[in-house]
Amino acid sequence: MKTLILAGGKGTRLWPLSRELMPKQFIRIFDDTSLFQKTVERALLFSKPKEIFIVTNKEYHFRVFDELRDMGIDIPEENVLLEPVGKNTLPAIYWGIRTINENFGKSKVAVLPSDHLVEVNEKYIDAFKKAEKLAEAYFVTFGVKPTKPHTGYGYIRPGEKLDVGYKVAEFKEKPDLETARKYVEEGYYWNSGMFMFDTELFIEEVKKLTPDVYKAFEEAKSIEEAYEMVPDISVDYGIMEKTDKAAVVPLNVYWNDLGSFDSIYEAFKKDQNGNAVRIRGLKAEYIGIDSNNNLIITERLTATVGVRDLIIIDTGDALLVASRGEGQKVKLVYEKLKEKNDERAIVHRTAYRPWGSYTILEEGDRYKIKRLTVLPGKRLSLQMHYHRSEHWVVVRGTAKVVVEDKEMLLRPGESVFIPAGVKHRLENPGKVVLEVIETQIGEYLGEDDIVRFQDDFGRS
Numbered sequence: 001m002k003t004l005i006l007a008g009g010k011g012t013r014l015w016p017l018s019r020e021l022m023p024k025q026f027i028r029i030f031d032d033t034s035l036f037q038k039t040v041e042r043a044l045l046f047s048k049p050k051e052i053f054i055v056t057n058k059e060y061h062f063r064v065f066d067e068l069r070d071m072g073i074d075i076p077e078e079n080v081l082l083e084p085v086g087k088n089t090l091p092a093i094y095w096g097i098r099t100i101n102e103n104f105g106k107s108k109v110a111v112l113p114s115d116h117l118v119e120v121n122e123k124y125i126d127a128f129k130k131a132e133k134l135a136e137a138y139f140v141t142f143g144v145k146p147t148k149p150h151t152g153y154g155y156i157r158p159g160e161k162l163d164v165g166y167k168v169a170e171f172k173e174k175p176d177l178e179t180a181r182k183y184v185e186e187g188y189y190w191n192s193g194m195f196m197f198d199t200e201l202f203i204e205e206v207k208k209l210t211p212d213v214y215k216a217f218e219e220a221k222s223i224e225e226a227y228e229m230v231p232d233i234s235v236d237y238g239i240m241e242k243t244d245k246a247a248v249v250p251l252n253v254y255w256n257d258l259g260s261f262d263s264i265y266e267a268f269k270k271d272q273n274g275n276a277v278r279i280r281g282l283k284a285e286y287i288g289i290d291s292n293n294n295l296i297i298t299e300r301l302t303a304t305v306g307v308r309d310l311i312i313i314d315t316g317d318a319l320l321v322a323s324r325g326e327g328q329k330v331k332l333v334y335e336k337l338k339e340k341n342d343e344r345a346i347v348h349r350t351a352y353r354p355w356g357s358y359t360i361l362e363e364g365d366r367y368k369i370k371r372l373t374v375l376p377g378k379r380l381s382l383q384m385h386y387h388r389s390e391h392w393v394v395v396r397g398t399a400k401v402v403v404e405d406k407e408m409l410l411r412p413g414e415s416v417f418i419p420a421g422v423k424h425r426l427e428n429p430g431k432v433v434l435e436v437i438e439t440q441i442g443e444y445l446g447e448d449d450i451v452r453f454q455d456d457f458g459r460s
Helices: 035-043 058-071 089-104 122-134 177-185 199-209 211-219 223-229 235-240 261-267 327-339
Strands: 002-007 052-057 080-083 108-113 139-144 155-161 166-172 189-198 246-251 276-279 285-289 295-298 301-305 310-314 319-323 350-353 356-363 367-374 382-384 388-396 399-403 406-410 415-418 424-427 434-442 451-454
Touching (some): 035 108, 058 350, 089 199, 122 189, 139 235, 211 223, 276 285, 285 295, 301 310, 319 327, 367 424, 399 415
Parallel strands (some): 052 080
Antiparallel strands (some): 108 189
């Protein structure tokens, strides 16, 4: 069995926890393992690393490999397919299935979203083994038995019983509460968004049912051209709802798509007062007085007094307070920020780069203070800024610094000043993480004030 992991989503319904450049699949929501890493662990139950393929946004290229490196997993670089632009799930899945077929020939492929929380046990393993057999003749989706009426999930009505699972009688969109109750009573399943496909069967059905997708990949001379031609379409709408080969295998394990903060509250362990609390950071702490049934994720000391049924998300640079049950509306906040071109829709106070990360510690009208963390053996691009000067102070490790034609080594407590308009570079030549405090001063401090002359990571 081969595995295709979908890791290109932006997670806009989980702002401010999730941002465009650090979406929910890469966040450590529940523990020190990201949802993406948990998905890779599930993929390894059935597939070797060379049999795992990942479709993701080109912006997440280095994030994916950082996550894999942290796990000690070596997935070939050519197995990571970088979409130039997101066009929903069908183009992503088709590209992955097509690539797997070219590499391995006719294969059974498990398709796994990377941002779901799934319980792994013998029932999980058994369901995938059954689905692998059924996929010889059917397009298999996994149906989760509902634990309650839920308005945030799509539903599947099972039809004719098969040796394994059922034919799909009908797919249902997200219902209202009364309809959801009816679906649960009548034995419908939640649509998990996980699939099992045979590569040859899938390619033929795409050719028949969504020829625009097939032609885009077959006729284009590059993946960029293919994504210009291909429609924005989901695999459910493009294939599963049209084919007469859809089947559902029951998956009787805990599953949660974590599509909103309400779903996250459901997944968390609660304290004796029904509060779900996640503390992020050394100085973070929660004190609750007469407070019940709240979701609190915070990076600082947070106290609540006499509040109930709230969502409170603090990320240092943004604070979200919402009523539980209104989690689906958080996406509207993200959309308003995007309308204003506010970078807080895109990046956290801590931003990850191929060479490490930076955290904004303080900023004002004409200054910004950052903590740069450079991984061993990595270096920033050779660059220049038009509108700002920079002052670097080393606090940990050894820095190799280039300023114009001058090269120097700086140790903890030592510093260097880089005027605006001067070429410069920061490198970590050592074996421990390098930490530098950077003070920027200038009339414009945006991240786009950068001219790169050379870059190890191929950035323009």
